[in-house]
Amino acid sequence: MQREIHTPEGMRDVYGSECRKKKMLLGRLSSVFHTFGYEDIETPVIEYFDVFSREVGTIPSRELYKFFDRNGDTLALRPDFTPSIARAVSMYFHDTRTPIRLCCQGKTFINRSSYQGRLDESTQLGAECLGDGSAAADAEQIALGVQALQAAGLKEFQFSIGEINYFKALVDEAGLDEEKELALRKRISHKNHFGVEELLDTCELPQKLREAFRVFPQLFGGREILARAKSMTDNPAALASVARLEEIYEVLKLYGVEQYVSFDLSMLSKYRYYTGIIFQGFTYGVGEPIVKGGRYDHLLEHFGTAMPAVGFALVMEDLLNALDRQNIDVRLPDRxxxxxxxxxxxxxxxxxxxxxxxxxxxxxxxxxxxxxxxxxxxxxxxxxxxxxxxxxxxxxxxxxxxxxxxxxxxxxxxxxxxxxx
CATH class of the missing domain: 3.40.50 (Rossmann fold)
Structure with missing residues (x-):
């Protein structure tokens, strides 16, 4: 069979009712974002490679789709929206004195080293709140994510909330080098208890700090996990990060969405630009989170602007798969x-x-x-x-x-x- 009629590995065609459902959901969820005061923005699919470089803290270079323009500059297909939004805001909104709320939608591309049932091309719907460093802004993002999933028709889902600063504070206290930090981050994220134990055996650490790292993969559950996290350390920065989570939870109660929230301090994103809260939305029928987000207060500094920010992205293909596997009808209004x-x-x-x-x-x-x-x-x-x-x-x-x-x-x-x- 001719190669030309097939799509490249990791890509697929979308047509018929699936395409109509996808476009309808994009419109419906965008409307939810608009009700929160978010304005649309479009950024190019193709950016300069430096926008997604290692210094920015995105995915590894080998996972980017890279190519050259006629001037010899290295370009890349965007793997996620956040760095592109940060670049655009630094260019057009750097002198804005009030919070900026932007939403976007479009294709993202990751050159995965192994297929494992995951597409290289996905459609994401994102929301970003820039210029607001408050716990209320963090809570707004999670509440917006909850309302978006409700608008899509999901009833059973959960948002797990973590705080990267809790981990960073303990790593700084332990004095771990970058190599060991990355190894520990990976093993904790995968909840690899034995791997964490093995790594700790190679480190000279005070007993209390060693014990904190040892139980790190177990720090997930309801609000009681926050009390346990506070009991494990006297580190001021770590305690401040837990207090931040408690403040966010109180705001989420005002939104009436606390029943959709749990905590997971062992959740450590591969995106290194996150500086505070991180969160993921899960539901039945898909093995990956359908919502991913967090706070990135220093990312805009790479583009010449100092501005706190928080945002998330919703992966439409995973959302559609979840709706299908949960037998939830997506009502198409057109006749x-x-x-x-x-x-x-x-x-x-x-x-x-x-x-x-x-x-x-x-x-x-x-x-x-x-x-x-x-x-x-x-x-x-x-x-x-x-x-x-x-x-x-x-x-x-x-x-x-x-x-x-x-x-x-x-x-x-x-x-x-x-x-x-």
């Missing part, structure tokens, strides 16, 4: 109609189509192929969740026929008109 006509009836078909479109109905006209039966056309309409009319030379009476709506389990009566209508 569809197909008109099958004989050539002599083109004028009548176009007149009827104009009426349907004026009513907001998606209407398409098909010149009749005499090799295709009426029943086959009706099946085509049924498959596409559409009503159907016929404009033929021969005249028949009208009849009612049940055609399945595009949403499973719901049926709608539609008139099939094989003749004048």
């Amino acid at each position: 569809k109609h197909i008109i099958v006509y004989d050539r002599e009836r083109l004028a009548d078909a176009l007149a009827l189509a104009a009426e349907k479109r004026a009513e907001g109905i998606h209407c398409s006209c098909i010149e009749r192929n005499m090799q295709v039966s009426v029943t086959e056309y009706e099946e085509i309409a049924k498959k596409n969740g559409a009503d159907i009319s016929f404009k033929n030379r021969r005249k028949y009476g009208n009849r009612e026929k049940q055609i399945s709506d595009i949403c499973p389990g719901e049926r709608t009566a539609c008139k099939v008109h094989p003749g004048d209508v």
Whole structure:
């Protein structure tokens, strides 16, 4: 089979009802963001490589799609929106004195070393609040994420909240070098208890600090985990990070979303630009978080602007998979109609189509192929969740026929008109 008709590894085509559901959900969730005062922004899919360099703290260079322009500059496809938004804000909003709320949507690309069922190309919907370093801004992001998932139709999901500064404070106190910090970060994130024990055996640490690292992978659960985290250390910076989480939780209670929240101090993101709270949203049916976010107060400094910021991204493919596997219908509001006509009836078909479109109905006209039966056309309409009319030379009476709506389990009566209508 010809290679040209296939997509590259890690990419796929999206069409039909899946594409319609995806676009509809993007519009619905964007509307939720707008109700919180977030304004749309678009940034290029292609950026200079330096926007996503190691110094910025994004993914490793080997996971970027890189290429050269005609001037020899290295370019990259964006792996996530946050550095691009930080660059744009530094350029256009650097003198703004009030918080900036922006939302964006589009494709992101990660050149994964192993496929493992994950696509290299994904569609993300993101929200960023810049210029506000408060706990209230952190809580707003989580509450916005909760309301977005509710608007999508999910009922069972959970947001896990961590705080990178708790880990950093203990690492600084221990005096670990970068290599050991990275190794410890990875093992704690994977909740690898034995790996943590093995690494600690190579370090000279006070007993209390050693014990804190040893139980780090167990620091997840309800609000009681925060009390346990405070009991493990006297480090002022670590205690301040826990106090921040407690403050965020109190604001989340004001939003009425605390039931969707748990804590996980062992959650340590691979994105090194995070400086405080980090959070992820999980649900059934997908093995990866469908929402990822956190605070990145120093990222904009790489682009010449000092400004605190917090944001998150929602991965649309994972959200759609979760909805499908949880058997949650995505209601598509549009109505569809197909008109099958004989050539002599083109004028009548176009007149009827104009009426349907004026009513907001998606209407398409098909010149009749005499090799295709009426029943086959009706099946085509049924498959596409559409009503159907016929404009033929021969005249028949009208009849009612049940055609399945595009949403499973719901049926709608539609008139099939094989003749004048």
